[in-house]
Every structure is written in structure tokens, then in C-alpha cells.
Amino acid sequence: MNPTITILAGATVHVTLVNPDWGYLHGFEVTTTPPPYAQMPMMSVNNHFMLPPLPQRTTQSLGTAQYYSRIGSMSLSTGTYYYLCPVPGHAQQGMFGVLKIL
Numbered sequence: 001m002n003p004t005i006t007i008l009a010g011a012t013v014h015v016t017l018v019n020p021d022w023g024y025l026h027g028f029e030v031t032t033t034p035p036p037y038a039q040m041p042m043m044s045v046n047n048h049f050m051l052p053p054l055p056q057r058t059t060q061s062l063g064t065a066q067y068y069s070r071i072g073s074m075s076l077s078t079g080t081y082y083y084l085c086p087v088p089g090h091a092q093q094g095m096f097g098v099l100k101i102l
């Protein structure tokens, strides 16, 4: 969970966000603002990339559910970034990780 991700500077990274969860929205944001994060992180972190939150899967049953997804591309300059879920409370509860651009 929450692996440290290392990417070479100048690379274009294609991100696909899929939300297989039931009952919770999830999104993907990249920031240079380090943890800890507040209840509403979008109000206090700088934003370098964002895939807005996706709804939960279409049905509770995994056998019949379909999942929402979003795609985007990012290219970041050298530095230490953090990826997090911008849904209120999620990053505060640990839904974030480190993204190193070398």
C-alpha cells in the first residue's frame, strides 16, 4: 500500500485512476505539500496534477459491478512530491504516498 514511486524527470506519465470501492469516492492529486494533511486537503495543498474524485462502483456485487475511471498525463520537474486522495478525510487518514522525480 502507498508505495514510494520514482520517475525520471522529463518523462510523461499516463495515469489511469480506477475506483473499485463501494461506498467511497476517491481521487488522485499530486502536490509538493508534505503530510500531515488536514480534513480538507484541497484547501491547503498546492496542486501539480489532479484527477478529480470518481464515484463508487455501480453495484455492491463484484460479479456485476462496473468501475468508473479517469485518465490524465503529467510531467513533473525534479523534486519530491506526494500523491494523495483529495476526498475529505482520506489523506488525513493515510491515503497518500511519496512520488520522487529524479
Ligand SMILES: [Cu+2]
Pocket: 025, 026, 027, 085, 086, 087, 090, 095
Ligand atoms: Cu480516497
